[in-house]
Amino acid sequence: MSSENHQTGLQLRSLIKKSGELEISLANVPTPEPAEDEIVVRVEATPINPSDLGLLIGAADMTTAKSSGSKDAPVVTAKVPEAAMKAMAGRLDESMPVGNEGAGVVIKTGSSDAAKALMGKTVAMIGGAMYVQYRCLKARDVLVLPEGATPADGASCFVNPLTALGMTETMRREGHKALVHTAAASNLGQMLNRICIKDGIALVNIVRSSQQADILRKIGAKYVVDSSAPTFMDDLTNALVETGATLAFDAIGGGKLAGQILTCMEIAANKTAKVYSRYGSTVHKQVYIYGSLDPGPVELNRAFGMAWGVGGWLLFPFLQKIGRADGERLRQRVAAELKTTFASHYTKVVSLQEALQLSNIAAYAKRATGEKYLINPNKGG
Amino acid sequence: MSSENHQTGLQLRSLIKKSGELEISLANVPTPEPAEDEIVVRVEATPINPSDLGLLIGAADMTTAKSSGSKDAPVVTAKVPEAAMKAMAGRLDESMPVGNEGAGVVIKTGSSDAAKALMGKTVAMIGGAMYVQYRCLKARDVLVLPEGATPADGASCFVNPLTALGMTETMRREGHKALVHTAAASNLGQMLNRICIKDGIALVNIVRSSQQADILRKIGAKYVVDSSAPTFMDDLTNALVETGATLAFDAIGGGKLAGQILTCMEIAANKTAKVYSRYGSTVHKQVYIYGSLDPGPVELNRAFGMAWGVGGWLLFPFLQKIGRADGERLRQRVAAELKTTFASHYTKVVSLQEALQLSNIAAYAKRATGEKYLINPNKGG
Numbered sequence: 001m002s003s004e005n006h007q008t009g010l011q012l013r014s015l016i017k018k019s020g021e022l023e024i025s026l027a028n029v030p031t032p033e034p035a036e037d038e039i040v041v042r043v044e045a046t047p048i049n050p051s052d053l054g055l056l057i058g059a060a061d062m063t064t065a066k067s068s069g070s071k072d073a074p075v076v077t078a079k080v081p082e083a084a085m086k087a088m089a090g091r092l093d094e095s096m097p098v099g100n101e102g103a104g105v106v107i108k109t110g111s112s113d114a115a116k117a118l119m120g121k122t123v124a125m126i127g128g129a130m131y132v133q134y135r136c137l138k139a140r141d142v143l144v145l146p147e148g149a150t151p152a153d154g155a156s157c158f159v160n161p162l163t164a165l166g167m168t169e170t171m172r173r174e175g176h177k178a179l180v181h182t183a184a185a186s187n188l189g190q191m192l193n194r195i196c197i198k199d200g201i202a203l204v205n206i207v208r209s210s211q212q213a214d215i216l217r218k219i220g221a222k223y224v225v226d227s228s229a230p231t232f233m234d235d236l237t238n239a240l241v242e243t244g245a246t247l248a249f250d251a252i253g254g255g256k257l258a259g260q261i262l263t264c265m266e267i268a269a270n271k272t273a274k275v276y277s278r279y280g281s282t283v284h285k286q287v288y289i290y291g292s293l294d295p296g297p298v299e300l301n302r303a304f305g306m307a308w309g310v311g312g313w314l315l316f317p318f319l320q321k322i323g324r325a326d327g328e329r330l331r332q333r334v335a336a337e338l339k340t341t342f343a344s345h346y347t348k349v350v351s352l353q354e355a356l357q358l359s360n361i362a363a364y365a366k367r368a369t370g371e372k373y374l375i376n377p378n379k380g381g
Numbered sequence: 382m383s384s385e386n387h388q389t390g391l392q393l394r395s396l397i398k399k400s401g402e403l404e405i406s407l408a409n410v411p412t413p414e415p416a417e418d419e420i421v422v423r424v425e426a427t428p429i430n431p432s433d434l435g436l437l438i439g440a441a442d443m444t445t446a447k448s449s450g451s452k453d454a455p456v457v458t459a460k461v462p463e464a465a466m467k468a469m470a471g472r473l474d475e476s477m478p479v480g481n482e483g484a485g486v487v488i489k490t491g492s493s494d495a496a497k498a499l500m501g502k503t504v505a506m507i508g509g510a511m512y513v514q515y516r517c518l519k520a521r522d523v524l525v526l527p528e529g530a531t532p533a534d535g536a537s538c539f540v541n542p543l544t545a546l547g548m549t550e551t552m553r554r555e556g557h558k559a560l561v562h563t564a565a566a567s568n569l570g571q572m573l574n575r576i577c578i579k580d581g582i583a584l585v586n587i588v589r590s591s592q593q594a595d596i597l598r599k600i601g602a603k604y605v606v607d608s609s610a611p612t613f614m615d616d617l618t619n620a621l622v623e624t625g626a627t628l629a630f631d632a633i634g635g636g637k638l639a640g641q642i643l644t645c646m647e648i649a650a651n652k653t654a655k656v657y658s659r660y661g662s663t664v665h666k667q668v669y670i671y672g673s674l675d676p677g678p679v680e681l682n683r684a685f686g687m688a689w690g691v692g693g694w695l696l697f698p699f700l701q702k703i704g705r706a707d708g709e710r711l712r713q714r715v716a717a718e719l720k721t722t723f724a725s726h727y728t729k730v731v732s733l734q735e736a737l738q739l740s741n742i743a744a745y746a747k748r749a750t751g752e753k754y755l756i757n758p759n760k761g762g
Contacts, residue, residue, distance in 0.1 A: 087684075090651075090658075253683065270471075277471075279695055289683075298681040300691075302634065302673070303468075309692030310681075314660055317688065 006031050006042065006107060009133030010352050010377065014056050015095045016080060016088050022060035024076040025069070026352055027095070032136040034110040039118050039139050045155035046102030046130040047344065048355070048364050048373040050291065056098045058091070059084030062365050067358050074356040099130030099375075103145065103154035107134070115139040124154040131352065133377045143331055149338055155374060156187075156344040159315065161334040163290070164192040166318045167249050168201055169330070173322075174286065178202035180240070180248035180261055183293055184224070185212035187344055187372055188251075193221050194341045202243035206236070206257075227257065233264060240268035248287045249313065254296030258287045258310055259303075266304035280305015288313035293367065346372050351379040387412050387423065387488060390514030391733050391758065395437050396476045397461060397469050403441035405457040406450070407733055408476070413517040415491040420499050420520050426536035427483030427511040428725070429736070429745050429754040431672065437479045439472070440465030443746050448739050455737040480511030480756075484526065484535035488515070496520040505535040512733065514758045524712055530719055536755060537568075537725040540696065542715040543708075544671070545573040547699045548630050549582055550711070554703075555667065559583035561621070561629035561642055564674055565605070566593035568725060568753055569632075574602050575722045583624035587617070587638075608638065614645060621649035629668045630694065635675030639668045639691055640682050647685035661686015669694035674748070727753050732760040 008028050015023045034040050048056070060078040069075035080088060103124040109115040123142035125135065145154040171179055179196065181189055184205035196203040197220050204223040207213050213224045223243060225235040239245075246269070248261045262285050269281035285304060290313040300310065319327045334342050350360055355375050364373040389411050396404045415421050429437070441459040450456035461469060484505040490496040504523035506516065526535040552560055562573055565586035577584040578601050585604040588594050594605045604624060606616040620626075627650070629642045643666050650662035666685060671694040681691065700708045715723050731741055736756050745754040 259678070282698060290687075292683070295683075297640070298679075298683060300679040300681070302670075302676075302679060306671075306693035306695045307698065309690055311690030311692075312687035314687045317663060 006040065006134045011129070011133070012056075012098055012131035012352055012355065012375075013095045014058070014098050016058050016060070016092055018092050020080045020082065020085055022058060022076075022078045022080055024056065024356060026073055026356070029132070031134040034108055034115065034136055036110040037112045037115055037139055038110045038136055039106050039115050039123075039142070040108040040134055040136045041104040041123060041125060041142070042107045043102045043104040043125075043130060043132060043135050043377045044151035045104070045349075046099050046375045046377065047156045047159075047346070048375065049100060049156070049159050050367050051159060052098060052100055053365060053367065055096060057361075057365060058088055062361060065358055065361060067356070072353065074353055076356050076358065076361065097129035097132065099132070100128060101126045101156065101158045102130035102135070103151040103157070104135070104378075105151065106142075109139070112139065118142065118144065121145075122149060122151055122154065124157045126158040131355070131375055131377065133352075143335055146335055146338065152346075152349070152374060152376075153338055153343075157334050157338060157342060160188045160191055160344065161342040162319065162330055163315050164188055164195055165330045165333065166313075166315055167192060168195055168199065169322065169326075170288070170313070170318065171201070171247050174247065176245070176247035176286070178204070178243040178245035178247075180204040180206065180245050181251075182206045182227075182248070182257060182261075183208070183251040183291070184221075185215045186251065190216070190219060191342060191344075193219055198341060202245065204236070204239045204243055204245050206261075233260065236261070237264040237267050240264055241271055244268075246283055246285050250287055250289045251291030252294050253289045253292040254294030254298060256299050256301070258289065258298055259300040261287055262304040262308050262310075263301070266308075277305075280307065282307055284308070286310075290314065344372070346374040349374045349376055349379070351375070352377050354379075387421065387515045392510070392514070393437075393479055393512035393733055393736065394476045395439070395479050397439050397441070397473055399473050401461045401463065401466055403439060403457075403459045403461055405437065405737055407454055407737070410513070412515040415489055415496065415517055417491040418493045418496055418520055419491045419517055420487050420496050420504075420523070421489040421515055421517045422485040422504060422506060422523070423488045424483050424485040424506075424511060424513060424516050424758045425532035426485070426730075427480050427756045427758065428537045428540075428727070429756065430481060430537070430540055431748050432540060433479060433481055434746060434748065436477060438746060439469055443742060446739055446742060448737070453734060455734055457737050457739065457742065478510035478513065480513070481509060482507045482537065482539045483511035483516070484532040484538070485516070485759075486532065487523075491520070493520065499523065499525070502526075503530060503532055503535065505538045507539040512736070512756055512758065514733075524716055527716055527719065533727075533730070533755060533757075534719055534724075538715050538719060538723060541569045541572055541725065542723040543700065543711055544696050545569055545576055546711045546714065547694075547696055548573060549576055549580065550703065550707075551669070551694070551699065552582070552628050555628065557626070557628035557667070559585070559624040559626035559628075561585040561587065561626050562632075563587045563608075563629070563638060563642075564589070564632040564672070565602075566596045567632065571597070571600060572723060572725075574600055578602075579722060583626065585617070585620045585624055585626050587642075614641065617642070618645040618648050621645055622652055625649075627664055627666050631668055631670045632672030633675050634670045634673040635677030635679060637680050637682070639670065639679055640685075642668055643685040643689050643691075644682070647689075658686075661688065663688055665689070667691075671695065725753070727755040730755045730757055730760070732756070733758050735760075 011029045065078040106118045122145045223239040265285040269283040285308045392410045446459040487499045604620040646666040650664040666689045
């Protein structure tokens with residue numbers, strides 16, 4: 001297979017200029033020669049996750065997006081609002097590759113045994129710069145997919161699966177017995193439901209509409225509360241009393257939700273308290289914010305005593321904290337349950353060129369629940 | 382000394398009625414007969430800490446306070462605003478004793494050797510219900526004061542000293558190398574400065590006026606920043622760059638200060654970062670809220686990446702977490718440095734009756750920096 005013409009390949013690039021303009025384009029880049037312990041993968045499936053949009057689009061206002069260039073080499077430009085430019089300072093005038101994870105077939109290897117053993121295998125990868133036709137990386141950083149799994153099956157096998165498993169792992173490590181999850185009808189939220197049902201963990205799902213509640217009930221979710229309902233606080237408190245959940249993972253971030261969750265946890269804890277404590281319950285209540293669907297400020301009214309914490313949570317620091325062996329254990333579970341627990345569903349499969357069409361950008365940039373795109377950089381090639 | 386007439390003694394009581402009225406009064410209560418492992422202490426000094434005011438006054442509006450009863454048995458009443466009654470639900474119609482800590486002389490003991498060894502000693506105590514003439518408690522729960530120390534010297538030797546030591550202990554245990562403290566000119570803040578100077582810990586003091594900054598500079602504080610200055614954010618960032626502080630203890634709670642501290646910590650961390658990360662710096666930044674000088678909501682703008690935490694911090698859960706041996710080590714340090722590092726200063730010493738005079742209540746209920754009252758329940762007795 002090394003006769004394949006892969007000396008160069010297309011790579012998606014995102015550039016924010018000092019002038020305040022975002023430019024997304026395709027560059028033709030040379031494929032690196034693999035070192036001894038490296039391999040070259042022909043990327044055939046790489047998802048557009050919410051966590052990719054931050055780098056792909058940055059703070060640009062996509063209602064100002066314009067398309068230029070040719071059909072084979074499209075260029076998209078958009079304006080970055082002046083107020084948002086400060087937050088972009090670290091990446092200005094630097095053309096950046098995009099794409100956290102992906103999967104494909106190994107077409108060339110270095111000379112080490114570990115690398116050579118991967119020739120022809122279908123592998124999943126993480127490490128950035130995946131929106132590219134040929135990706136060179138270390139052999140030890142890929143996960144070999146089980147027999148019969150396609151690149152599309154394995155394209156999303158790191159970010160969402162490991163984030164969902166990271167939530168149940170964190171629950172156990174920090175001594176909680178049940179979980180709360182917000183924006184719970186998302187691809188990630190559905191995956192978390194499958195994990196919790198399988199592992200016997202009580203999960204309280206918070207959604208923002210009755211339609212989303214239906215999605216979750218259909219896949220077997222037992223506790224679903226709708227934050228748009230007038231009875232939200234009571235519904236949530238009842239679910240917390242039943243489950244004993246004192247840990248929440250919140251994808252929304254801004255607004256009052258994190259504080260409301262802590263308040264309901266406190267009310268639930270006090271229902272079983274026996275003596276008055278003006279410092280509130282002694283049960284530790286924790287919310288980890290792992291997303292930012294609402295980028296506004298977090299507002300905490302502190303009606304929940306003194307035993308509480310709110311903090312940021314990210315997958316990579318979590319994986320570093322638990323170490324390589326425990327991380328490997330989680331990866332092997334993902335591989336073993338790839339087509340069941342960790343299956344992802346996509347709205348549309350697009351080429352690199354199609355990923356730059358304004359109609360597609362408008363669809364995936366909405367971050368709408370259930371709307372998920374997959375790029376095949378070698379589509380039709 | 383057991384011939385002393387201490388069969389009964391006065392005890393301060395705080396009651397919030399379902400009708401929405403606070404009533405503070407003095408009750409004549411029988412002194413318990415000490416069990417085998419118990420002692421009776423004649424209380425001679427017990428401070429009015431901010432942490433006592435929550436129980437003493439609750440949510441009552443003290444501008445509505447009225448005095449009745451006699452000079453020897455005064456009664457103070459005040460209205461609790463209707464909106465605040467929900468937070469008082471746990472204590473309604475229950476007459477509660479007050480006073481977290483105090484010191485006095487052991488006048489009667491149980492039959493155990495440990496109890497008998499304390500006869501006549503001057504001891505410091507913690508455990509509530511200290512605004513009383515005679516307090517019965519377990520021998521193992523007192524700290525024997527060094528030779529020559531008076532009850533007034535030892536009256537405040539738990540809450541503030543152990544809270545201040547708890548901050549430096551938490552810093553070490555959670556892997557931080559320097560500290561930030563807010564409302565830093567308080568009695569506790571000055572104590573923390575003496576600890577940090579002695580132990581060689583860099584401490585960034587945040588105060589709310591130039592007068593408070595002067596108080597701290599006079600006792601040798603190196604890093605003092607004034608949150609009322611227009612250059613506050615820059616001043617704080619510079620102090621954080623110099624000290625490397627990534628942990629703050631905040632007495633204020635409400636408003637934007639906790640978020641501002643995290644933002645400045647993030648800017649300081651990024652000044653040494655080498656690669657762009659759109660998730661922000663990987664350095665964990667933590668703010669513990671241990672007080673509530675501003676009871677309003679906490680507002681976090683999250684301009685500080687994903688490696689952050691905000692949470693409540695309380696002395697007693699901290700002491701439980703570190704265990705009895707480490708707690709004892711901290712207590713012994715307090716006893717050894719009682720008249721230096723851990724010295725407290727009081728504005729006024731009052732009797733139980735005087736503590737119920739409206740003019741005195743108006744003074745100590747302000748929680749003003751540097752304004753601290755000491756009750757001697759046996760004053761003139």
